[in-house]
Amino acid sequence: MIKKNAKDLDNNFRFEISKKIGAKSLLNCIQCGVCSSGCTVTEYVDMQPHRVVASCLLGLKDEVLSSQAIWTCSLCHRCTERCPKGVDYSFILALLRNLAVKEGNIPKEYSDTIRTISKNGFVIPYTGGMKITIDRRRDKMGLPKIITPNLDEINFIIKETGLGDLIKEDNKKEVKK
Amino acid sequence: MEYALYLGCTIPLRFPHFEYAFREVANILDIQFKEMKGSSCCPDPVATQSLNIDTWLTLAARNLAIAEKMGLDVMTICSGCFETLKTTHVLLKENNEAFDRVNLVLTKIGYEYKGTSKVTHFTELFSQEAMLEKIKNVILRPLDDLNVAAHYGCHLIRPSKIMQFDDPERPESIDTILKVLGANTIKFASKLECCGYCARLNEDIGFKLVEEKMSELNKLELEVDAMVAVCPACVSQYDRKEKLLSRKTGKELDIPILFLPELMAIAFGIEIDKLGLKNRSVKPMKLIEKLKT
Numbered sequence: 001m002i003k004k005n006a007k008d009l010d011n012n013f014r015f016e017i018s019k020k021i022g023a024k025s026l027l028n029c030i031q032c033g034v035c036s037s038g039c040t041v042t043e044y045v046d047m048q049p050h051r052v053v054a055s056c057l058l059g060l061k062d063e064v065l066s067s068q069a070i071w072t073c074s075l076c077h078r079c080t081e082r083c084p085k086g087v088d089y090s091f092i093l094a095l096l097r098n099l100a101v102k103e104g105n106i107p108k109e110y111s112d113t114i115r116t117i118s119k120n121g122f123v124i125p126y127t128g129g130m131k132i133t134i135d136r137r138r139d140k141m142g143l144p145k146i147i148t149p150n151l152d153e154i155n156f157i158i159k160e161t162g163l164g165d166l167i168k169e170d171n172k173k174e175v176k177k
Numbered sequence: 178m179e180y181a182l183y184l185g186c187t188i189p190l191r192f193p194h195f196e197y198a199f200r201e202v203a204n205i206l207d208i209q210f211k212e213m214k215g216s217s218c219c220p221d222p223v224a225t226q227s228l229n230i231d232t233w234l235t236l237a238a239r240n241l242a243i244a245e246k247m248g249l250d251v252m253t254i255c256s257g258c259f260e261t262l263k264t265t266h267v268l269l270k271e272n273n274e275a276f277d278r279v280n281l282v283l284t285k286i287g288y289e290y291k292g293t294s295k296v297t298h299f300t301e302l303f304s305q306e307a308m309l310e311k312i313k314n315v316i317l318r319p320l321d322d323l324n325v326a327a328h329y330g331c332h333l334i335r336p337s338k339i340m341q342f343d344d345p346e347r348p349e350s351i352d353t354i355l356k357v358l359g360a361n362t363i364k365f366a367s368k369l370e371c372c373g374y375c376a377r378l379n380e381d382i383g384f385k386l387v388e389e390k391m392s393e394l395n396k397l398e399l400e401v402d403a404m405v406a407v408c409p410a411c412v413s414q415y416d417r418k419e420k421l422l423s424r425k426t427g428k429e430l431d432i433p434i435l436f437l438p439e440l441m442a443i444a445f446g447i448e449i450d451k452l453g454l455k456n457r458s459v460k461p462m463k464l465i466e467k468l469k470t
Contacts, residue, residue, distance in 0.1 A: 040386070071378050072376060074373050074375050075223065076371035081336050110227055123218045149215045161229055166228065
């Protein structure tokens with residue numbers, strides 16, 4: 001069990017989260033546990049949903065951001081759906097991942113995805129041999145041609161919103177979860 | 178009835194036969210589309226949202242801005258795209274600060290997001306009263322000899338304050354469509370369970386969820402001819418993992434998974450061989466045989 005002194009708690013952590021878009025509801029939690037009882041992945045996490053929320057409210061920032069729980073979510077949204085106090089847990093979880101990412105904790109699978117989007121505009125590679133195969137298959141079915149988005153625009157958005165570092169080829173920051 | 182058709186990436190690039198089935202069905206039902214030229218990945222609600230919510234919202238708003246310029250509402254054919262685009266639409270409507278932040282980036286590349294185009298999923302359109310009537314009138318091959326299980330998946334209906342479609346705990350839309358096609362729909366305990374596709378960092382979760390649902394369907398007294406889903410991630414998750422699980426455990430998990438428009442296309446008399454059903458990991462040979470008789 002983690003023992004912490006009151007002075008070691010990050011009292012501002014709850015507000016760091018709740019001031020963000022869609023996350024004000026964090027402060028409503030009454031620790032009833034409905035989220036954890038309906039959670040699809042509840043047996044796979046090191047900290048159940050209601051504990052994650054409690055830890056945010058208590059200011060256990062490091063424990064939350066280094067937990068495996070924030071990455072183990074199937075996005076089923078049952079927690080958010082059933083919460084009697086309107087806590088939007090699944091969205092708050094995404095925010096917590098954003099904060100963990102800022103501290104350099106990035107699953108390789110996710111950074112690979114944004115790089116694929118950066119290079120193709122799509123989440124699936126659509127260049128070279130892949131493009132030829134896909135186009136041929138679509139032609140055979142009589143489906144319209146794929147029009148690739150302007151990649152300069154896509155990459156401008158990725159950079160302006162703060163993920164520019166991740167799409168650099170030499171990035172070694174991410175760790176495999 | 179005209180929409181801006183948002184294809185996303187998974188269907189057009191990986192499962193074009195789903196797109197084919199959808200276009201055939203929409204065409205028969207007189208639904209008109211304009212293609213959304215230059216749209217990108219929605220972007221995906223798992224990785225992109227996890228990395229940076231602003232990146233997620235801004236890329237999504239760019240896609241929505243393309244539809245706004247066309248003056249049309251957006252039709253999505255994947256539940257992941259539906260979630261991303263609809264969440265963006267709802268969140269940016271409620272949050273002025275985020276709305277401005279998104280537009281600050283978009284104006285620099287010549288776009289403006291206004292929030293004027295609504296976002297829908299084909300399940301929403303097909304389950305409307307008037308459309309069900311239309312569907313009834315174009316059925317050439319009623320499915321009354323089939324037992325079909327509906328898989329709703331998560332993002333189509335939850336969180337309901339965002340998705341605002343069907344009942345999040347007792348959804349009926351897919352079953353209603355199936356019944357109109359003539360099929361016998363199945364009640365089962367794990368009906369609303371998640372497919373686990375989005376829990377990508379731990380594959381055990383997906384295997385467990387797929388095994389639970391498919392084992393339940395296999396144990397039922399009546400024989401299940403197919404399960405239908407309305408999201409390419411759900412279809413591929415069950416299809417692929419059913420096959421892998423059968424190999425691993427020796428259990429026979431062989432219920433074919435269909436994309437709803439495929440089953441609609443069959444009922445509308447589209448030639449089965451054109452639908453590419455044989456591309457599935459779990460080949461629906463029994464179902465095809467049954468349908469050809």
